[in-house]
Amino acid sequence: MILSFSKMVGLSGVDNNENARARRIGRMFEWPMILIAFWIVFEWYLEARADGPLPYTYITDWFLWTFFLLETLVLTAVVDDKARYLRNNWSNLVIVIAGMPLLWQAFPHAGGLRALRLLAMFTMLMNMSGSFQKIMGRNHLGPTLMVSFIIIIMAGTLMAVIDPNVQTPMDGIWWAWVTVTTVGYGDIVPGSTAGRLFGSVLILMGIGLFSMMTASFSAFFMQQEEEDLIAKETANADRLAKMESRMEQLETKLDQLLTIALEAEQQRREQGRDLDGGER
Structure with missing residues (x-):
């Protein structure tokens, strides 16, 4: 997005x-x-x-x-x-x-x-902000914010029509923004019954939208921690695999050295027998 x-x-x-x-x-x-x-x-x-x-x-x-x-x-x-x-x-x-x-x-x-x-x-x-892009791309947070923005614009414009205390669409959009965010400055207050009913619906909708965004942020950061933990475990596993590979190489070299030493000892013994037989 x-x-x-x-x-x-x-x-x-x-x-x-x-x-x-x-x-x-x-x-x-x-x-x-x-x-x-x-x-x-x-x-x-x-x-x-x-x-x-x-x-x-x-x-x-x-x-x-x-x-x-x-x-x-x-x-x-x-x-x-x-x-x-x-x-x-x-x-x-x-x-x-x-x-x-x-x-x-x-x-x-x-x-x-x-x-x-x-x-x-x-x-x-x-x-x-790479984190911002990741947050927006995951858990449908980008579409949620876009839907929230559209709801605020439409609700503010509609409120300017149905309530006499909201003079202009810009005032309505400001009222819708502080209502959805549950801030409620109180500078613009619905005066009609229709406006208050509409405001009640918008408050409930705002609670739902902000709950979705909070859950999305929480899921994102939890997923980041899981990914970091998996990355550390993978790095540790790679290091262990390298250590095992090196140990296997050392064992192979030790076996080769032991084989060479045994062959050298065997040759030395055979040469010793040959010398003893020649002296006799």
Whole structure:
């Protein structure tokens, strides 16, 4: 699910079938990109507090754009199938071309394209987390989350229609989210009988969905422990098998040495008899 989403948005990174050097360099770019992701969020927070661009925003925009350009050029150079890499990472080209700070100066409305960088960071975080991908792929957790998301959207939109206290679909979606998660902030409360009945059904549904997700997570981690234990037992069995093989080799060599020693002793005795017979 995560990999297909990454390919859909054109940010799938280096393919697993690429050469080892390309995969290693791709991993080297991951942690600097994580730091850049945190900086982008922090910078946007500072700009929101300052009600405008910061004095150093122009410099940081150029730095981030240069880093995206460097990553795209380097990885394109080291991969074997360059066409496949560019095809699976077409968003990198969009970010590099449309994300040039000089373009934002000439066309101020194009500054909204800066949001593409955050999409790249979000997708890369998902691609980095192997455990997250395994969890999503096993125990039907991915489809469960997708169904939960659809239920929240539909329930929130429907709640905005049937209850007068929910003014907009966005308010309804927020209410459905905090209801399904059993958080219940209380900022939006159903006022009509139909709304309360619908909320009761959604609460029961939320308990069931979260129970399924909790069970999936628990099953995943238990399975991980079992796999680690099996891997350790397999490694121990391999070591024992190697030790047995070496012992058998030692026994074979000892038998050979013993046979050689017995043959040498027998030859020495025969030579001794021959000498005794000659003297007589």
